[in-house]
Amino acid sequence: MKIPAFRGGRQNKPKSRSRKSIIKINPISRWHPRLRLLVNWAVIFGSVILCLLMLLTRLPGMELLGIGPNWLLIWVVAWSVKRTPFQGALAGVVLGLLQDGMTSPDPTHALSLAVVGCLTALLQKQRFIQEDFISIALIVFGMAVLVETIFALQLIFMGDRNVADIWGYYQKVALASAIVSSLWAPVVYFPLNRWWQQLKLAEQQS
Numbered sequence: 546m547k548i549p550a551f552r553g554g555r556q557n558k559p560k561s562r563s564r565k566s567i568i569k570i571n572p573i574s575r576w577h578p579r580l581r582l583l584v585n586w587a588v589i590f591g592s593v594i595l596c597l598l599m600l601l602t603r604l605p606g607m608e609l610l611g612i613g614p615n616w617l618l619i620w621v622v623a624w625s626v627k628r629t630p631f632q633g634a635l636a637g638v639v640l641g642l643l644q645d646g647m648t649s650p651d652p653t654h655a656l657s658l659a660v661v662g663c664l665t666a667l668l669q670k671q672r673f674i675q676e677d678f679i680s681i682a683l684i685v686f687g688m689a690v691l692v693e694t695i696f697a698l699q700l701i702f703m704g705d706r707n708v709a710d711i712w713g714y715y716q717k718v719a720l721a722s723a724i725v726s727s728l729w730a731p732v733v734y735f736p737l738n739r740w741w742q743q744l745k746l747a748e749q750q751s
Contacts, residue, residue, distance in 0.1 A: 573747035581744060588740055596620050596733065597643060607729070612721035614729040615689055617644055621658050622685050623734040625665035627741070633662030652699030657692040664688070678731050686727040693719035 573581065596616035607613050617640045625633030641655030648654070665684060697715040701708055 573743050576747070581747065585740075585744055588737070592733070592737060593617075593620060593640065593643070596640075597647065600644070600647065607725070609721040609725045610717060612718055612725060614726045615692065615722055616729075616733065617641075617654075617658065618661060618689055618692055619685055619726055619730045619733045620737075621662045622665050622681065622688060622730070623737045625662040626681070626684075626738070628666055630663040630666040633664075633666035634659040635662070637662035652696060652703065654692075654696070656699070657695040660695060661688045661692060664691075678734070681734050682727040682730050685730040686723045689723035689726045690719045693722055 576584075596619070599616045600613070603613055621633065621637050621640055624636045628636075637658030637660070638655045641653060641658040644654040644658075665688065668684065693715050697711050697719075700706055700711050
């Protein structure tokens with residue numbers, strides 16, 4: 546005896562439309578120019594605030610000899626890679642002053658970060674490096690050593706501390722900061738660089 550097949554089973558039920566995504570995000574090239582500008586400033590401001598907050602945070606595996614990543618240095622390098630030396634130096638000054646407000650303005654961090662922004666922009670402009678994670682990590686490593694050296698020189702010029710003690714301490718700080726910052730550099734660089742690439746492409750298409 547042949548049993549007739551029943552129609553309308555689970556396999557034949559139409560898929561529910563509620564599972565489909567309701568929110569559709571238009572490509573960046575279709576955004577209004579003011580909206581792109583507003584979102585870009587929000588990304589810049591939000592990422593800077595996040596880096597400032599991360600300076601006060603010590604998560605497991607983020608320290609070496611008690612030294613954490615220099616998040617503001619990483620941000621300045623990420624910003625300056627595709628910009629002019631003036632833009633890089635200006636970003637370094639602004640972020641350095643913000644760091645001074647959170648720590649101490651004497652000696653200032655604005656000078657060292659301004660030098661980092663300017664030199665990073667010059668490196669990319671002259672095409673001495675290729676833009677990948679390894680190159681960015683190497684740049685951050687070298688710039689971290691430079692930042693700590695400039696900071697140590699400012700302490701020496703102040704004249705109220707022993708020069709031998711300053712150099713002995715900051716050699717360890719510079720090496721630890723350079724290693725940790727270079728390892729964590731892609732965390733800041735990748736999303737910011739990805740956004741700015743998409744933004745630049747959208748501006749060219751619109």
